[in-house]
Amino acid sequence: MSVSAEALDRLVDGERGRPELALVRDADPDPAGTGRDPEFIRRNQSLLETFASYFNPEVRGIEKLPERGPFLIVGNHNGGATPPDMPILMTEWWKRRGADEPVYGLFHSFFFNLPGVGPTVRKAGGIEADPQAAAKTLRAGGSVVVFPGGDHDVFRPWTERHNIDFAGRTGWIRLALRTGVPIVPAVSCGAHNSVVVLSRGDRLVRWMPHLKLMRVKVMPVMLGLPWGISFGMPTLPLPTKVTVDVGAPIDLAKRFGPDPDVEAIYEELTAEFQATMDRLVAERSS
Numbered sequence: 316m317s318v319s320a321e322a323l324d325r326l327v328d329g330e331r332g333r334p335e336l337a338l339v340r341d342a343d344p345d346p347a348g349t350g351r352d353p354e355f356i357r358r359n360q361s362l363l364e365t366f367a368s369y370f371n372p373e374v375r376g377i378e379k380l381p382e383r384g385p386f387l388i389v390g391n392h393n394g395g396a397t398p399p400d401m402p403i404l405m406t407e408w409w410k411r412r413g414a415d416e417p418v419y420g421l422f423h424s425f426f427f428n429l430p431g432v433g434p435t436v437r438k439a440g441g442i443e444a445d446p447q448a449a450a451k452t453l454r455a456g457g458s459v460v461v462f463p464g465g466d467h468d469v470f471r472p473w474t475e476r477h478n479i480d481f482a483g484r485t486g487w488i489r490l491a492l493r494t495g496v497p498i499v500p501a502v503s504c505g506a507h508n509s510v511v512v513l514s515r516g517d518r519l520v521r522w523m524p525h526l527k528l529m530r531v532k533v534m535p536v537m538l539g540l541p542w543g544i545s546f547g548m549p550t551l552p553l554p555t556k557v558t559v560d561v562g563a564p565i566d567l568a569k570r571f572g573p574d575p576d577v578e579a580i581y582e583e584l585t586a587e588f589q590a591t592m593d594r595l596v597a598e599r600s601s
Contacts, residue, residue, distance in 0.1 A: 376561030384458035393506035504595035
């Protein structure tokens with residue numbers, strides 16, 4: 316379930332303009348018209364909760380979410396080929412706030428091309444990681460969950476498992492500026508202890524042009540059952556505890572002024588993400 320915002324980096328400063336939000340005033344479970352189906356979510360919520368429960372999840376700070384959208388939830392991505400970040404966050408969200416709230420997740424286009432998978436992802440609120448689609452969803456009044464580091468982040472080597480690494484991608488910041496929505500940080504700690512990534516395989520993927528056509532930029536080398544050494548194939552996740560810490564909303568215009576420096580925002584916010592991660596890691600150590 317690798318989720319990416321790398322496509323959002325195609326946004327340029329000239330595209331931002333003034334925010335023109337068309338907020339939905341009446342409750343609408345799918346204001347963006349993507350096919351999101353709350354009944355489908357309710358019917359299958361227990362399955363996702365079962366998967367999430369393997370990671371002994373704890374979600375803190377859901378009460379900090381704005382009362383209603385639109386807003387952009389930004390998280391770090393962990394866990395290799397079977398990342399639990401979104402299932403853990405969303406199952407807790409649905410339990411606390413219900414499935415009718417229009418919340419969407421950005422997914423790599425690869426998933427929408429898999430037979431039988433694309434329609435399921437859409438019914439659960441998945442939309443393809445595209446800047447225009449994300450902006451349309453926010454302007455319709457929906458909220459969007461994005462993991463900017465995408466496959467680069469989710470396949471961090473074991474030695475970097477406690478690092479926040481969005482690979483310098485700033486599309487999420489440009490999207491928030493373009494639409495005028497606040498950013499809500501959601502830092503996840505622990506899921507990357509469940510997978511042993513030896514290498515992202517950046518060089519390996521160069522010899523696999525078919526993956527480039529699918530916008531896949533890594534061919535990770537992992538250690539784990541049942542394969543021993545795996546080249547991109549999912550491994551059985553090791554037992555671990557995952558904590559997701561949801562922070563207070565960040566109004567970029569209010570905090571950084573009317574003409575912000577995107578790179579400066581990136582450095583400041585990712586440093587704050589890292590500080591939260593360091594705090595969560597320190598809790599585990601103690």
